[in-house]
């Protein structure tokens with residue numbers, strides 16, 4: 430499989446460190462508020478990547494973090510801790526905030542049929558590992574201390590600007606230095622934060638009571654679960670300039686080398702005109718809200734997969750409606766087609782080729798429709814092949830379509846008819862079917878149940 434590596438700015442063949450196995454670390458959510466579909470875009474794409482790597486035979490270990498301390502309102506060292514901000518907003522403790530929004534995140538994974546990562550690790554449960562990592566970096570001589578804590582000395586890592594092509598000389602030294610004039614460079618960053626009397630979440634450390642800087646958790650936990658060198662690290666494009674740049678610096682500081690071989694980044698799901706989805710603007714729709722609006726969350730997943738992860742997606746309800754229609758149509762066909770078909774080898778090969786090219790989900794979906802329309806292939810083979818692809822796409826394509834709401838009196842008539850059929854009273858069953866038909870509904874008998882369709 431080829432994937433676009435931000436570190437080298439090119440598509441590269443994935444060569445696993447250990448043959449047949451792949452370790453992936455994904456920067457996860459900061460659990461201080463609801464995760465909306467803008468946030469979930471990334472996890473939908475990475476979940477699909479994990480599915481695909483497994484589909485082509487790799488043994489994959491997928492690790493994701495949950496940030497529940499230390500992520501300030503900026504991705505750098507400025508502003509309030511997001512967790513404490515959330516706690517103030519809702520008048521509860523940061524611990525309760527973490528619990529509440531972790532639950533919302535897990536539910537969202539479930540609604541979008543994204544498999545839970547093999548390891549979901551929390552920053553607050555890995556304080557010791559983070560302190561150990563900072564101690565290593567300190568021992569290797571890449572830190573200095575200021576009144577706000579232990580700082581990473583980027584002067585000691587000459588390649589600091591390379592990953593993100595940063596123009597350090599153009600970076601504003603004002604803002605970040607204002608917070609701590611002890612910093613040698615504006616872009617030096619805190620590994621451990623001290624002297625924050627109002628901060629609620631605090632732990633003892635060799636540098637004083639405080640809490641870890643946000644970037645530290647990802648290096649500490651990725652290397653704990655995947656080793657000092659692992660295969661793939663994912664994140665959003667917003668992580669390139671600060672968070673991942675700092676993670677790379679930490680890896681160098683602690684181990685003397687890079688941690689991940691492939692750094693891959695997703696673009697964003699935005700609103701029309703490129704406007705960012707935002708909770709505070711009230712346009713940050715969640716998976717749960719889509720359900721309340723009557724959408725199948727997997728229609729949204731279908732929409733996400735019509736975009737390539739590197740291009741992002743312009744979300745609109747019109748396109749969500751179109752995806753819902755496409756998904757229903759596909760499920761309808763699959764439910765009508767007979768079972769026990771064979772997977773078509775040519776289509777499977779093409780599917781693998783498309784997905785192996787930087788996770789081209791839009792082309793893979795187009796291939797599904799090409800197969801649907803291919804008259805040379807038997808319907809049962811189409812079904813077997815598409816359901817095989819669905820192991821990767823995760824759209825539950827064999828799911829029965831939920832019929833529109835049927836009026837109660839019709840449901841009662843159908844139930845009466847089912848009863849008659851059970852008693853083998855065929856005359857009564859036919860009489861009721863006729864009444865139902867005159868009301869504008871068609872009953873289709875299935876093995877142990879039946880389907881009701883509106884005809885008028």
Ligand SMILES: [Zn+2]
Nearest residue numbers: 456457647672
């Ligand atoms: Zn991270």
